[in-house]
Amino acid sequence: MSEDRFLDVKGLEVDYMTLDGPFRAVKTVDLHINKGEVLGLAGESGCGKSTIAYALMRLHRPPAFISGGSITVDGEDVLAFDEETLNQWRWSKVSLVFQSAMNALNPVLTIFEQFRDVYHRHTGKSTAEARARAIELMGLVGIDPARLDDFPHQLSGGMRQRVVLANALILEPQMIIMDEPTTALDVVVQREILQEIAGLQAKFGFSILFITHDLALMAQFADRIAIMLEGEIVEVNDTQEIVNNPQHDYTKKLWEAMPSFDDTKGVA
C-alpha cells in the first residue's frame, strides 16, 4: 500500500505567531494521497484547510511556521529541501491552483508571458518552445490560442481559471493542489471547470488535493474526503461513506447546512 502513496503527511503542525503567543492553526494532521487519487478537504473558513495547502508547498512565510511533523512527496522529505531545490521542485512536481484567478495572474503580463515565465525559469527553453507548449495547453483547456496575447482582464472569470489551470499543468506535475478553484464562479461555469479538471485528471492521471467548502461539489468528484474542524481532521473516508453514512457530528452538520432540492418547503 504505502509505495502507492504519493503524498504522506504525518503529524503536521503549523503555528502562527501572534502577540499573544503562537496560535496552532493545524494540529497534528495525518493524511495521505495515493498516485492518481483525488482527495477532497472540506471545512468552514478558518479551519486551516488553506494553511495545509500552503504547508505542502512550503509557501509559509513568518509569522507562520511549520513546527512539527513530516511531509513526504514521492519518497522525498519536503521539509528538508533547501531554497534552490524547493524552487525547482515546486511546479514541476506539485503545482497549486488558487481560488481567485484574477489574483493568481499578473495583470500587467499577457497570458503568454505568464506561461513563458514559469516555463523558461524551470526548463531554460526558448521563447519559441514556450510558445508551442502554451498553444498546446490552451487547446487542452479549450481556449482559442489566439487569446495568448491578451491580458488577464480581457478574459472572463471562467477563462482566467482555465488559464491558471493550464499554467499549473505546464511542467506536467504529478500532483495539483486546488484551493477552492471554482468558488468565485457561476454554477454553469463552475460545472464546466470541474468537468475540465476531471477530464484532465483522467487523461494525465495526476493526484489532486481538492479544497472547498462545498461538500456536494466535492462528492461529485473526489475519491476520498477529509473533513476538517478547527485545525484537526475529524473524519476521513471514501466519498460514498461520507455522503451516505457520515460518522462525525460535524460532518452531519455540514451536510445539513446546505439546502438541497430535496428539502421540504415550509420547515424552518
Add this chain to the structure above:
Amino acid sequence: MSAPAFLTLDQVHKTYTLKTMFGPTKQVKALQDISFSLQKGQALALVGESGSGKSTCGRAVAGMFQIDSGKICVEGKPIATAHTSKEKRETARKVQMVFQDPFASLNPTHTVRHHLERPLKLHKRVPADSTLEDELHRTLTDVELDPAATLEKYPHELSGGQRQRINLARALAVGAELIIADEPTSMLDVSIRRSILNLMKRLKDERGITFLYITHDLATAHYLTENTAVMFGGRIVEYGPSDQIVRDPQHAYSKLLLSSVPSAKTKIDANFEHAKDFSNFADEVRKATAASTAPLASIGEGRMMRS
C-alpha cells in the same frame, strides 16, 4: 389576480452606455422587457449568472437609478412619480436592500448602535410610547442577536453572519415591507448560510415581509421563494413556481442551470472528451438564448417562458 400586487414591474428597460477609454462606445442592454408582479408576504427569486441583469433589476426596484422606459409600482404607485421628499422617504422606507458583501456594507468606523439608530431617527420610527433604546433592543432581538452584547460592537468584531443580521435589522428598523436581498448568503460560510436563510424565511412567514431574492443558487431559491424568474442577458427567460422550475424546467437555459447545480448523488463524468462537449453545449445554449427575441408566453398555470 385576486389581491393587488405589492410590487409590479411593467416592461422595464434599461440600457447602459459604456464609454471605453479606447474604441467606440458600447451599449449594454441590462434590462429588457422585464415584467412581473409580487404579492405581499411572498418571495420571488431572480436567478441567473453574472451579468444576467438580476442585480440591476433589484437596484432598479430600490430606485437606485432611473429606468429608460416601463413602470415600477410599489403598492400600485409608480416609484418614479414620487416627488416630494415625504413621498420619496415613504418609498425608501418600504423598500430596503441587503447587499452581498457584509464586510463592505457596514461602516467600519461606527458601532452597531450607530448603524441602527440613524435609520430609526431619520424615518422617525420611535413611537411616542417607546424609547429609542427599546426600539434598538427590539430590532436586534428580531434578528436573533443579543442586544446587550452587540450594540456597542464595531463591524470588525462581528462574524459575517452577524453582520448580515445587522443589515437585515437595519432594513427592519425602518419598517421595511419589501427587502431586496442581493446574494445575501453567497459570501458567508456554508455552516451559517442556512441560519440566515431561515431568518429570512421566518421574517417572510411570520411578519409578512416581501422578499426579492437575487441569487445564482437555485437550491436556496427553491428553499425560500414561492416563484422563480430565470434571467439571462437582461431578459426573463422562464418564470414560474419555484418547485416546478426545479422539478421540471422548460427553457434550455433553465435546464442547463439546474443540471450544473452540484449534487452529491451524481458523480462527475471524468472523460476528457466529454468535458469539451459540456462546454460546447453550454456555449450553444447561451448563444441560442441570447439570440432569441421571442416574447414571454404562458406555458401553463402560472408559468411563462420565452421560446
